[in-house]
Amino acid sequence: MKRIAIRRFPIQAVLVWAAALVVVPMPFTAIPWATLGPMYRSMLTPITAGIYAYIWMLECVWLGCRPRWLDRIIGLPGIYVLHGVLGTGALALVVYHQYVLPSFGPAKTTGEIAFWTLVGIVALALVMMAGWLDTLVPPLATVRSWLERVFRHEFTVWLHRIVLVAVVLACLHFNLVFYIKDLTAFIVTMDVTTGLVLAWYAWVKLRDRMFAARGKVVSARRVSNDIVEILVDCPAMHSWEYGDFVFLRLPRERGMHGSHPFSIANLPGEHGDAMRFAVRINGDFTERLYRTARAGMRVDVIGPFGMYERFIARHDAHAPIVVYAGGVGITPIIPTIMALSGTNRPVTVMYTAKRADDLLYADELRKWSASEAHTPHMQVGRWSKTELAEQITDGAIYLIAGPSGMIRDVRRMLLRHGVPGSRMFYEPFTR
Numbered sequence: 001m002k003r004i005a006i007r008r009f010p011i012q013a014v015l016v017w018a019a020a021l022v023v024v025p026m027p028f029t030a031i032p033w034a035t036l037g038p039m040y041r042s043m044l045t046p047i048t049a050g051i052y053a054y055i056w057m058l059e060c061v062w063l064g065c066r067p068r069w070l071d072r073i074i075g076l077p078g079i080y081v082l083h084g085v086l087g088t089g090a091l092a093l094v095v096y097h098q099y100v101l102p103s104f105g106p107a108k109t110t111g112e113i114a115f116w117t118l119v120g121i122v123a124l125a126l127v128m129m130a131g132w133l134d135t136l137v138p139p140l141a142t143v144r145s146w147l148e149r150v151f152r153h154e155f156t157v158w159l160h161r162i163v164l165v166a167v168v169l170a171c172l173h174f175n176l177v178f179y180i181k182d183l184t185a186f187i188v189t190m191d192v193t194t195g196l197v198l199a200w201y202a203w204v205k206l207r208d209r210m211f212a213a214r215g216k217v218v219s220a221r222r223v224s225n226d227i228v229e230i231l232v233d234c235p236a237m238h239s240w241e242y243g244d245f246v247f248l249r250l251p252r253e254r255g256m257h258g259s260h261p262f263s264i265a266n267l268p269g270e271h272g273d274a275m276r277f278a279v280r281i282n283g284d285f286t287e288r289l290y291r292t293a294r295a296g297m298r299v300d301v302i303g304p305f306g307m308y309e310r311f312i313a314r315h316d317a318h319a320p321i322v323v324y325a326g327g328v329g330i331t332p333i334i335p336t337i338m339a340l341s342g343t344n345r346p347v348t349v350m351y352t353a354k355r356a357d358d359l360l361y362a363d364e365l366r367k368w369s370a371s372e373a374h375t376p377h378m379q380v381g382r383w384s385k386t387e388l389a390e391q392i393t394d395g396a397i398y399l400i401a402g403p404s405g406m407i408r409d410v411r412r413m414l415l416r417h418g419v420p421g422s423r424m425f426y427e428p429f430t431r
Helices: 011-024 027-034 038-063 068-074 077-100 105-128 137-177 184-210 284-292 308-313 335-341 362-368 386-391 404-416
Strands: 213-222 227-233 243-249 260-263 273-281 298-305 321-326 347-353 372-381 398-403 424-425
Touching: 011 038, 011 068, 027 038, 027 184, 027 260, 027 347, 038 077, 038 137, 038 298, 038 404, 068 404, 077 105, 137 184, 184 298, 243 372, 260 273, 260 284, 273 284, 308 335, 308 398, 308 424, 321 335, 321 362, 335 362, 335 398, 347 362, 386 404, 398 404, 404 424
Parallel strands: 321 347, 321 398, 347 372, 398 424
Antiparallel strands: 213 227, 213 298, 227 273, 243 260, 243 298
């Protein structure tokens, strides 16, 4: 009889989501509930909705700093999902707040501008940043491609920062509402919190630009017509966990000042102080990198981030590992399985690519397979559903790396066969 898969979330992730959605905003709502006059008591519910929306917006700004300690708990993709939920939730609460609680004069003006700014941010972020939506709504891929050609990567980076404008306008809004501005304790608390969050955001962005680990390209080798392998020497980045990724930016190259995530395809010390990356053309930044990568280029490195090693450590040390990888998605897998090569832990790799020259590091996989416990399967073209399902093993954990459509299909297949979501790991945006 087929088992029903029940997804179990790690307690750390549950606590993070509970804190962000409920716990953090609660103290800010307590002051109006305790101090607002009787005449305005009936307005407390929409006022509370507005406060929650504003605190969620501040949390979005803070999450935009990519806190590394939080990445090691829920992963950077998890941070992005939380960021998106908070932003969309803030928009929903603001709609309710505005509809139920109209304002007037300057307070109305700043509130409406903040609202429409938030609408634009959410809409553009969904189209430009959430690549996973392309697989659910195919026409969005065309729209996204067109917008990338028009605005380029530099503009999409600034889309994230437009939320600062919405935050400042929303702050002005509640400072101008006549029955709120008299709540001195509330205004001081909100303004100080806003100032601290914005100051932290400014410091982190300055730190990443001025004090990022500096490296240089040692070599750039084009391995196919849309993939380039880059070796970056970066002495300051001498340690990372297997499967990690970093953000790269090229400050001396036009149009490449924004940072972009790439998986590290080697273990620390394997190439001295160098990190290896396999970059596939997927947008304007990677297209420029493919065309212009050359030895001697300066590269700023931010990170590392990632959860492969920690995900594996959370499970039984003898649990079999099954890997489903597609194309350039093999890059975080290579150091992961190499780190486990000294053990007799059963590891099976199902690796596929569209073309033969896109099967990266095939020779390394063949050498790795010398151990009887290691089984690589490589082919050009997709595996059938039956072939994928045949690798399901009792007690195994599953690593999925590749295009978002492949990740979605493999996850669905595993869930249908009773594999709980807590035994799967994937980072859909890494390259």
